[in-house]
Amino acid sequence: MHKGASLPLPPADALSASAALTARIGQAIDDAGGWLGFDRYMALALYAPGLGYYSGGAAKFGRDARDGSDFITAPELSPFFARTLARQFAPLLAQGLTQVLEFGAGTGRLAADLLLALEQEGQLPEHYAIVELSGELRARQQATLAARAPHLAPRVAWLDTLPEHFEGIVVGNEVLDAMPVRLFARSHGRWLERGVARLDNDANADADDANAADAAFVFSDRPLAADALPEALHAVAGDHDIVTETHAEAEGFTRAVGTMLKRGVVFLIDYGFPAAEYYHPQRVGGTLMCHYRHHAHPDPFLYPGLQDITAHVNFSGIAHAAADAGLTVAGFASQARFLMNAGITELLMALDPNDARSFLPAANAVQNCCRRLRWASCSRSSR
Numbered sequence: 168m169h170k171g172a173s174l175p176l177p178p179a180d181a182l183s184a185s186a187a188l189t190a191r192i193g194q195a196i197d198d199a200g201g202w203l204g205f206d207r208y209m210a211l212a213l214y215a216p217g218l219g220y221y222s223g224g225a226a227k228f229g230r231d232a233r234d235g236s237d238f239i240t241a242p243e244l245s246p247f248f249a250r251t252l253a254r255q256f257a258p259l260l261a262q263g264l265t266q267v268l269e270f271g272a273g274t275g276r277l278a279a280d281l282l283l284a285l286e287q288e289g290q291l292p293e294h295y296a297i298v299e300l301s302g303e304l305r306a307r308q309q310a311t312l313a314a315r316a317p318h319l320a321p322r323v324a325w326l327d328t329l330p331e332h333f334e335g336i337v338v339g340n341e342v343l344d345a346m347p348v349r350l351f352a353r354s355h356g357r358w359l360e361r362g363v364a365r366l367d368n369d370a371n372a373d374a375d376d377a378n379a380a381d382a383a384f385v386f387s388d389r390p391l392a393a394d395a396l397p398e399a400l401h402a403v404a405g406d407h408d409i410v411t412e413t414h415a416e417a418e419g420f421t422r423a424v425g426t427m428l429k430r431g432v433v434f435l436i437d438y439g440f441p442a443a444e445y446y447h448p449q450r451v452g453g454t455l456m457c458h459y460r461h462h463a464h465p466d467p468f469l470y471p472g473l474q475d476i477t478a479h480v481n482f483s484g485i486a487h488a489a490a491d492a493g494l495t496v497a498g499f500a501s502q503a504r505f506l507m508n509a510g511i512t513e514l515l516m517a518l519d520p521n522d523a524r525s526f527l528p529a530a531n532a533v534q535n536c537c538r539r540l541r542w543a544s545c546s547r548s549s550r
């Protein structure tokens with residue numbers, strides 16, 4: 168039985184796209200001498216042009232496996248998420264921060280619902296820019312805006328690179344957790360970097376596609392010189408065995424955003440913890456997680472390109488990176504607390520509670536949004 172046997176089998180065209188990505192990653196491993204850092208593997212699995220999970224044709228976002236999707240995010244769960252965020256944005260727009268820049272806009276749902284809510288508040292931004300790595304998602308975002316907010320779509324532009332300077336509001340929902348991480352394992356008191364090697368599967372040469380797809384790669388640990396240990400891991404107390412992640416890419420991204428932002432506020436919304444919780448001695452298995460057809464599981468080698476791979480965010484690292492770029496942390500709270508303080512309940516109560524058919528699903532979706540983990544925001548005033 169192959170590892171993914173308890174999960175729905177992908178259709179044949181998806182399996183052949185996954186096989187093509189598997190070959191591409193295999194080539195990258197060979198080119199690198201037989202071993203690839205996990206961050207490189209994750210970057211290829213998620214973003215290899217045309218084949219990666221985010222850059223290829225996977226459905227990705229949706230309510231359940233029947234629509235071929237793998238997970239759902241807060242903007243997809245409920246328009247009240249965007250409406251609540253709009254209540255935070257409106258006073259900032261009124262103060263003259265007239266632009267919004269969204270990173271990783273998914274289906275475009277947050278952009279459309281934010282613009283509609285800001286229009287209602289009488290605080291439409293002059294421009295709404297989106298930076299999106301995936302051409303496939305960019306097309307989906309355009310279609311969502313055309314369908315949900317056609318009169319506002321002309322305000323939206325897609326940027327291929329970060330602007331040199333930006334004044335305004337920056338937002339990224341569940342973007343940091345989609346950035347590649349490095350993996351490290353401490354075994355018998357010694358740190359190793361956990362990377363990826365080919366699994367020699369000659370013995371499986373006659374195996375079916377599904378079997379070949381999930382048997383191509385294995386974790387492979389390499390010794391790490393003491394002075395090569397990332398700073399964040401110095402905080403891991405004790406000498407017990409542990410596997411964990413570091414987030415150089417997300418921190419570099421935060422630094423780049425901070426350097427770009429001349430005046431404004433950044434809202435980064437994601438799963439994660441501060442470092443003390445992230446590297447707590449009891450969190451021995453790390454946070455790497457994969458999502459395939461609404462099943463969460465820990466195997467990043469299953470169906471490369473057909474499943475999401477994610478790791479929680481170390482928000483202390485993000486705060487330090489933001490501070491390096493001159494930002495100050497304006498707030499850090501659970502998503503539930505943030506949404507409540509920003510008035511999600513008041514917005515919900517504007518619906519008629521006696522109209523069970525519309526009120527109950529809306530209230531359930533809001534409750535689900537509030538169950539999601541963390542919220543961080545960083546701000547800066549003009550320099």
Ligand SMILES: C[S@@+](CC[C@H](N)C(=O)[O-])C[C@H]1O[C@@H](n2cnc3c(N)ncnc32)[C@H](O)[C@@H]1O
Pocket residue numbers: 221228240241242243270271272273274277298299300301304339340341342345346420
């Ligand atoms: C988990 S999805 C979240 C999508 C959307 N924000 C939502 O909440 O539904 C992650 C998104 O981040 C994007 N992404 C990852 N790294 C990025 C980067 N460096 N710049 C812009 N987008 C990025 C992916 O392409 C994808 O659209």
